[in-house]
Amino acid sequence: MPTILGQNQYGKAENRVVKITRDGATHHIKDLNVSVALSGDMDDVHYNGSNANVLPTDTTKNTVYAFAKEHGIESAEQFGVHLARHFVTSQEPIHRARIRIEEYAWERIEASGEARHSFVRKGQETRLTQVTYDGAHWEVVSGLKDLTVMNSTDSEFWGYVKDRYTTLKEAYDRILATSVSARWRFNWTDDAQEMPDWDASYARVKQHMLRAFAETYSLSLQQTLYQMGSRVIEECAEVDEIRFSLPNSHHFLVDLEPFGLKNDTPDGAVYFASDRPYGLIEATVLRDGCEARIPVDLTNL
Numbered sequence: 681m682p683t684i685l686g687q688n689q690y691g692k693a694e695n696r697v698v699k700i701t702r703d704g705a706t707h708h709i710k711d712l713n714v715s716v717a718l719s720g721d722m723d724d725v726h727y728n729g730s731n732a733n734v735l736p737t738d739t740t741k742n743t744v745y746a747f748a749k750e751h752g753i754e755s756a757e758q759f760g761v762h763l764a765r766h767f768v769t770s771q772e773p774i775h776r777a778r779i780r781i782e783e784y785a786w787e788r789i790e791a792s793g794e795a796r797h798s799f800v801r802k803g804q805e806t807r808l809t810q811v812t813y814d815g816a817h818w819e820v821v822s823g824l825k826d827l828t829v830m831n832s833t834d835s836e837f838w839g840y841v842k843d844r845y846t847t848l849k850e851a852y853d854r855i856l857a858t859s860v861s862a863r864w865r866f867n868w869t870d871d872a873q874e875m876p877d878w879d880a881s882y883a884r885v886k887q888h889m890l891r892a893f894a895e896t897y898s899l900s901l902q903q904t905l906y907q908m909g910s911r912v913i914e915e916c917a918e919v920d921e922i923r924f925s926l927p928n929s930h931h932f933l934v935d936l937e938p939f940g941l942k943n944d945t946p947d948g949a950v951y952f953a954s955d956r957p958y959g960l961i962e963a964t965v966l967r968d969g970c971e972a973r974i975p976v977d978l979t980n981l
């Protein structure tokens with residue numbers, strides 16, 4: 681044979697695992713992106729297509745989710761050690777396991793009340809602005825994107841239209857997560873008016889947006905969006921209009937029944953964080969009597 685097989689490895693990459701544990705009203709999140717790469721006696725599968733030594737990548741994925749449920753996630757390192765040891769010691773043909781883990785950190789959103797189940801992902805959002813001047817009038821539209829938030833409870837979705845293509849199960853306690861993209865228009869339009877304190881305004885808009893997200897018991901992301909928008913308009917006199925584009929970042933409970941593990945209570949639940957497709961919920965909230973001027977498509981701004 682004029683060729684020989686060199687280094688090879690295989691496994692399921694980027695398993696998005698979210699585990700929520702509940703300590704009364706205080707919830708804790710572990711949010712990981714786990715990639716498995718296995719190597720060992722894999723000549724046959726490459727040379728002849730014999731799968732006799734191949735533990736399916738699908739199984740490596742299931743193992744990640746089942747371990748999250750069964751053994752918990754103390755730290756990324758501990759979880760990685762546990763998985764790597766499992767693959768190498770339980771499968772004779774596998775001699776090496778490389779587990780790569782990215783961990784996403786979340787901070788609590790401080791809101792009113794006892795509930796502690798609202799989080800904002802660490803790492804800064806991007807702050808945006810667009811300033812337009814025609815010699816007489818100003819238009820300032822500011823905003824942000826990539827502000828990722830999650831409520832690990834206080835979200836339901838049911839009572840929706842069902843037609844012959846509807847398979848979605850009604851949800852009475854689900855995760856609500858989104859990455860907020862928003863633009864808001866200031867009512868400062870001419871030099872005769874006092875200019876807002878832009879930095880203080882940004883902080884205020886963001887704070888009210890986050891609080892409204894945390895404090896809304898949600899029956900839909902649409903309802904949460906409206907609450908976020910109206911809170912900003914009520915609390916920030918300098919803003920007349922706000923538009924949101926909110927992807928509904930779906931978290932699906934993983935079916936662990938085949939492995940004899942129950943994953944049907946929200947406590948200690950393991951979710952698969954899906955990145956696409958996603959619901960996309962968009963709307964403008966206006967001060968009553970004001971005109972809508974922010975473009976429908978926020979990418980055009």
Ligand SMILES: O=c1[nH]c(=O)c2[nH]c(=O)[nH]c2[nH]1
Pocket residue numbers: 837848899900901902928959
């Ligand atoms: O908050 C939601 N709004 C929807 O319109 C919708 N549609 C869907 O499938 N899930 C959800 N969730």
